[in-house]
Amino acid sequence: MKKIGNFLPHSNQENLKVKKIELSKLEYPYDSLESYIDEKTMEIHHDKHHQTYVDKFNALIEANKELEGRTPKEIIMDIEDVDEKIRTAVRNHGGGVINHNFLWKILKKNTEPKGNILKEIEKEFGNIDKFKEEFKKSAMSLFGSGWTWLVLDDGKLNIINTSNQDSPLSMGMIPLLTIDLWEHAYYLKYQNRRADYIDNFFHVINWEKVNEIFLEENVNG
Numbered sequence: 001m002k003k004i005g006n007f008l009p010h011s012n013q014e015n016l017k018v019k020k021i022e023l024s025k026l027e028y029p030y031d032s033l034e035s036y037i038d039e040k041t042m043e044i045h046h047d048k049h050h051q052t053y054v055d056k057f058n059a060l061i062e063a064n065k066e067l068e069g070r071t072p073k074e075i076i077m078d079i080e081d082v083d084e085k086i087r088t089a090v091r092n093h094g095g096g097v098i099n100h101n102f103l104w105k106i107l108k109k110n111t112e113p114k115g116n117i118l119k120e121i122e123k124e125f126g127n128i129d130k131f132k133e134e135f136k137k138s139a140m141s142l143f144g145s146g147w148t149w150l151v152l153d154d155g156k157l158n159i160i161n162t163s164n165q166d167s168p169l170s171m172g173m174i175p176l177l178t179i180d181l182w183e184h185a186y187y188l189k190y191q192n193r194r195a196d197y198i199d200n201f202f203h204v205i206n207w208e209k210v211n212e213i214f215l216e217e218n219v220n221g
């Protein structure tokens with residue numbers, strides 16, 4: 001039987017629009033974390049590296065309409081649902097977008113760990129220095145490029161590494177803080193001295209923010 005007319009509602013045309021994501025703004029000047037993280041590194045890291053992940057993720061959305069209409073975070077949380085043909089590219093570039101969005105949020109110079117997150121760290125690791133020791137050990141053991149994270153895993157604090165731009169969100173874990181261990185994050189200032197970079201990184205963790213995230217995420221936990 002021949003169908004007459006086309007009954008697609010006009011609103012469907014909205015689906016044809018390519019939805020672009022934008023580079024998240026850095027909420028502080030590039031030199032805010034000096035001298036632990038230098039101005040030039042912050043500038044290149046945000047304006048070039050992060051921008052490239054955004055551009056490549058936008059290219060993916062443009063070529064794969066099924067990615068439209070959801071945030072990169074939502075897509076990464078459900079990475080196993082992404083078509084196998086593009087899953088690695090989505091994991092790399094989408095992960096690159098959201099991992100850096102997260103990283104910029106949890107950086108601030110010279111704040112002190114306090115509040116509920118400090119209590120939870122003391123409960124899980126003994127004290128803040130033991131936590132730093134464990135975190136550094138984990139970061140030093142990462143081979144190649146990736147990230148070390150403090151996460152909430154089933155309501156419990158844990159330190160994990162991920163390779164490349166893999167996100168704990170894809171594993172059902174909630175990121176609380178992270179260090180970027182790609183060389184682009186530290187090579188200009190530290191070259192091969194990853195240990196020094198990690199030691200100094202502890203001076204630029206925004207503990208107020210980490211506590212805030214912990215309280216938000218732990219509401220039901």
Ligand code: MN3
Pocket residue numbers: 045049100180182184185
């Ligand atoms: Mn990076």
